[in-house]
Amino acid sequence: METKPAGDRRVRRTRAALRRALVELALDKGFQTVTVEEITERADVSRATFYAHYRDKEDLLIGVVRDLAEDRERLLPAVRQAHTEGFTGLPVKYIFEHAEQERDVYRVILRGEGDGRALREFTDLTCRHAEAAFRARTGELGVTPRIPLDIVARAWTGELIGLLTWWVENDTGYSATEVTAHLRDLSVYGRVWATGLTPSDAPGALDLAP
Incomplete structure (x- = not known):
């Protein structure tokens, strides 16, 4: 088994500590008022260490997003297989399950902290992942989209993020499985x-009538 160098493990631990500190502070007091000094104190690292990894707190926040996306991709081993089997809702279910595990991180991102x-x-x-999936699926089936896929992907992403924001901020009573099933049916029907x-x-049907 290949082992990771100790330096790589230290980097991952340091970045994880900084991300965790930023998320906790942003939820406590709002991102705009958080300082780098507070982040480093919460993470128990030096300012020099912080600047060895990130330019400023905004760069750290973007790092949180990208690390979250990479982590989510590691949790989606069946996504491409699911697309070859048809529309199962499996990728969306993974997203909601991941959001359940990383609720605080999603809350900070979806609230638009850091000027959005x-x-x-x-x-x-x-959106890029969604458009790639739609293009792959239509290509496999040899069909011609009725609506440009960049518009489809943007609409799908907006709907997903709106629902995801509501779901992570509230006790909705819907499990990840339930909300995924509803989204799947909404998309299909x-x-x-x-x-x-x-x-x-x-609504508007009469306006569209010939």
């Missing part, structure tokens, strides 16, 4: 079906 830069980074990363209406009953 971290949320934009998180949104863009999620559409909003009109979800509300129990028919296409002719839907």
Whole structure:
């Protein structure tokens, strides 16, 4: 078995401590008021060590997003296989389960801390993965999208992030499995079906009539 050098393990531990400290402080008092000195004190590392890894607290926050995305990808070994089997909702379920495990980190990101830069980074990363998945799936099946896939991916990502934000901030009563099932059905059957209406009953239907 290949072993990681001790230096790599120390780097990972240091960065994890800094990320944890930032998240705790941001939830306690808000990101804007947090200082690098407070982060280093909470993480029990020196300022020199902090600046050896990050330019400033904003850079650390972006690091939190990217590390979270990488961690989430490591938890998705079945995602591509799931896409080859059809729309199972499995990738979305993993996202909600991951958010359940890392609730505080998701809360800081999804609240838009750091002038929204971290949320934009998180949104863009999620959107790129979604668009790649949609393109792969349509390519495998040889179908032509009815709506440009960049728009589909943005709409899907916005819906996911809106629901995810509500879910991590509140005791919704829905498990990761339940909320995934609802999202899957919404994606497959559409909003009109979800509300129990028919296409002719839907708001705006008369406006769209020829």
